[in-house]
Structures are given as structure tokens and as C-alpha cells.
Amino acid sequence: MSDMNRYHRQMLFQGIGQEGQAHLQSNHVLIVGCGALGSSSAEMLTRAGVGNITIIDRDYVEWTNLQRQHLFTEDDVHQQTPKAIAAASKLKKINSEIDIRPVVIDATAENLAFYVEEADIVIDATDNFDTRFLINDLAHKYRKPWIFGACVGSSGMTFTIIPGQTPCLDCLLKVTPMFGATCDAVGVIGPAVQMVVTHQTTEALKLLIDAKHKINSKLIIFDLWNNHYQTIDVSRAKRTNCTSCGQAPTYPHLSYHGRTKTEVLCGRDTVQIRGKQYPLEMLESKLASYGEVQANPFLVSVDIDEKRLVFFQDGRTFVHGTNSIEDAKKLYYQIVG
Incomplete structure (x- = not known):
């Protein structure tokens, strides 16, 4: 009450x-x-x-x-x-x-x-x-x-x-x-x-x-x-x-x-990619071969070659450490196929 x-x-x-x-x-x-x-x-x-x-x-x-x-x-x-x-x-x-x-x-x-x-x-x-x-x-x-x-x-x-x-x-x-x-x-x-x-x-x-x-x-x-x-x-x-x-x-x-699909996040040296949704447990296991993985119920992240990739539950990925959409996509597809 x-x-x-x-x-x-x-x-x-x-x-x-x-x-x-x-x-x-x-x-x-x-x-x-x-x-x-x-x-x-x-x-x-x-x-x-x-x-x-x-x-x-x-x-x-x-x-x-x-x-x-x-x-x-x-x-x-x-x-x-x-x-x-x-x-x-x-x-x-x-x-x-x-x-x-x-x-x-x-x-x-x-x-x-x-x-x-x-x-x-x-x-x-x-x-x-x-x-x-x-x-x-x-x-x-x-x-x-x-x-x-x-x-x-x-x-x-x-x-x-x-x-x-x-x-x-x-x-x-x-x-x-x-x-x-x-x-x-x-x-x-x-x-x-x-x-x-x-x-x-x-x-x-x-x-x-x-x-x-x-x-x-x-x-x-x-x-x-x-x-x-x-x-x-x-x-x-x-x-x-x-x-x-x-x-x-x-x-x-x-x-x-009229929309943005892949974008550079303003001033953050980060590219956001909207892609397919993958189970976080699967990503956590796959990313372990690239480096130390951090995970919680909402996202999984790993550092690779001075870049950090953060995979969200809804299919988005942040690629920190670059403003190049081309480089970000290349690294992203290298991991998820």
C-alpha cells in the first residue's frame, strides 16, 4: 500500500x-x-x-x-x-x-x-x-x-x-x-x-x-x-x-x-554494428580464444589488438578503439563469421 x-x-x-x-x-x-x-x-x-x-x-x-x-x-x-x-x-x-x-x-x-x-x-x-x-x-x-x-x-x-x-x-x-x-x-x-x-x-x-x-x-x-x-x-x-x-x-x-545502420559513436572512438543476435554463452566461449573475457547477463566483451569488442544481448556490437567502420566490420566478421 x-x-x-x-x-x-x-x-x-x-x-x-x-x-x-x-x-x-x-x-x-x-x-x-x-x-x-x-x-x-x-x-x-x-x-x-x-x-x-x-x-x-x-x-x-x-x-x-x-x-x-x-x-x-x-x-x-x-x-x-x-x-x-x-x-x-x-x-x-x-x-x-x-x-x-x-x-x-x-x-x-x-x-x-x-x-x-x-x-x-x-x-x-x-x-x-x-x-x-x-x-x-x-x-x-x-x-x-x-x-x-x-x-x-x-x-x-x-x-x-x-x-x-x-x-x-x-x-x-x-x-x-x-x-x-x-x-x-x-x-x-x-x-x-x-x-x-x-x-x-x-x-x-x-x-x-x-x-x-x-x-x-x-x-x-x-x-x-x-x-x-x-x-x-x-x-x-x-x-x-x-x-x-x-x-x-x-x-x-x-x-x-532515413536511418543510420552502422554508425560511429560521437567522439568515442567507437563503431556500433547492428547485427544478428547470438546467445551470450556461445559468444563467451568463442571469445575466450582471443583473450580475457568479461561477461554479465546483458553483454560479453573482450580486448583484441588494442580494440575492445562488446556484444550486447540485442545483437548490437561496440568496437572500441577505431572510427573506421570498415576496420570494425572486418574484426566483427572475423569473430562471428
Whole structure:
């Protein structure tokens, strides 16, 4: 039985109250990405009592994550725990009353559609625009609000996108320049992450309790280090002929030709290959002839000639130590045949 006393201070807040708290507990949030933004958003919404949270992430915990990615520990690094699994484990200890579902997959048009359709809102916590464009098209196809967020260095931006009302991500990109740099290239500080998370989760709470009149309709851009904070009215950016949110949408990013199949992970000296699913036990046995193998229920990894290969349960493979898709595929096929 739920102990509502844990939400006492939140229910005292006039904007939420008992009725709003009941809405939170009956709603479902999808968080796509569980790095800096995703782990912090998940923790804040878990503590707030959102009844159902699904976390999708394709990666596992590494040392560089610990500086800014909440919920993860050194033990998660040693165990190569997938981020979604590590986050869910910690979140269940914070609030055992809610349903937290970790999903270790690479978001594609096919597998992401199911999760977007069943959620009430979507929070963008990704690190690439390929996935954001998928979210954008799926959110408009299924009429789900989603909250864009990004940060790099000491800067960040966020915008709440409501199908049928606001400009979509494609519309925004036509009028607003986005960050060109990445965290891997110029770094990022924790406070910038938390500022984006603060805006995203506040907007999420408003949407979940149906406080539509409180939704921030402006694009927020800030630079904490240089003391800049700006809100921009982008309402005129919405285009009637937009292929994602216009009068006759075709959702181009959901088509086969609009997707990335094999990709270099931004700034990480890593290539991702989406291939056939192999039993992890079989891979563990096969990889043993190449070197020392690390394994857990979600992935198997081995170091070969200054490269590390990490095979995931869903058929993806990370080839660390190269930005060459050709070299990565060559090594991959050398092992799996």
C-alpha cells in the first residue's frame, strides 16, 4: 500500500496538491537515454512518485560517466553494467512503490514505436540527433508530448514539444542553430546537466498533472559559465508543410532510408554494428580464444589488438578503439563469421 506521507511536501505545493499527486502516480513516462540527463531525470521523477517509468539505453557504465551521471557507481563500471539496468536497480531502492522498466536496446523506428505509443510523455535524454528525429516523428505520429533537452560545456537548451500546438524539432532546426560541439570534444560540467534536467522534469510534472496553462512555450538556452540565459519565442517556426508535424506528415525519419545502420559513436572512438543476435554463452566461449573475457547477463566483451569488442544481448556490437567502420566490420566478421 502506498505511503502518501513521502510526498507530503510535494502535495503541499499548490501547483500539485493531492489531485496532482494522484495524476503522477497513474501516468507513464518514457525516458530515452540514461546518461547524464536521463539518470538525473529518472531519479527526480522517481522521487516525485511518477507511477510508471520506462528507461531505454543502449550503453553500459564507464569511468567517464561518473563525473556527471547520477545513480552510477564504480562497481557498475567494474561490472560493465548496462546503464538502464544500473539505474533501475538504484531507483527501486529509492522508491519501491513505482514500476520502473529498464530496456537495453538501441532505439530504432521499429522498437521505439511500442514504447512511445504506450507512454504518456517522452523525455529526450539522448546524445545524438538521429534518435531525436525518431522521437520527434513517433511522438507526432502517436500524439505524445515530448521534451527536448541537450547540454555541452556549460551550455544547455530545452523545449517542450506538443503535437498539434508547437513547432517540432524539424521546425526548430530551420530557424535555430543547435550545438555543433559534443561533450566528448569540449567536455561538460555537472551544473549544466542539472539545469537542463530541472527544466525538463518541471515541464514533465506540468504535463503529467495536465497543467497545460503552465507549460513553457519558449525555447530555453543558457550558458552558466558566461552568465547567459535566454528564452526565445519560436511559435512562428511551426510550418504547415513540415513533413513531421505539418498538415500532411510523412514521418521521413521512420523510413528505412532515413536511418543510420552502422554508425560511429560521437567522439568515442567507437563503431556500433547492428547485427544478428547470438546467445551470450556461445559468444563467451568463442571469445575466450582471443583473450580475457568479461561477461554479465546483458553483454560479453573482450580486448583484441588494442580494440575492445562488446556484444550486447540485442545483437548490437561496440568496437572500441577505431572510427573506421570498415576496420570494425572486418574484426566483427572475423569473430562471428
